[in-house]
Amino acid sequence: MSKKLGLDDRVRPSHIGARKREAMRAFLETAFGPSELQIVDRAFDDWLGQHHVPKNSPDAELAAAIIMTLYREGHRTQPALETAMAKHRGLIDLSNFASGS
Structure with a gap:
């Protein structure tokens, strides 16, 4: 006889260990403060300008x-x-596409 799983029963892939799940959770829950946003925004704006990609x-x-x-x-x-x-590779491909090459 098999046990029926209820809504509260969690099924987790056995190949993903607790450490990996915690690392993934930390990765997805990374908060950006003003200084972090400034770094990301500057890099983004520079990339857009260098590759002539419209911001919208x-x-x-x-x-x-x-x-x-x-x-x-971690960068x-x-x-x-x-x-x-x-x-x-994704940014390289976008750059090549934007430049028409």
Whole structure:
């Protein structure tokens, strides 16, 4: 006889350990204060200007999400963030698409 799961029963993948779940939770719950936002915003604005991407475009929205993710992953200074951005395949592809190459 199998047990029926109720709404309160949580099913967690067995391949994800507690440490990884905590790391993911911390990653997703990263808060941005004024100084953090300034770093992310400056990097974003610089990238838009360098690659001639309009700020209100879908490409800019995708670039912003990538840049915020890079920041959350630990690239917390302007130079570290810019280095990570220069190596990120998604931003490279967006840049190539924006330039028409």
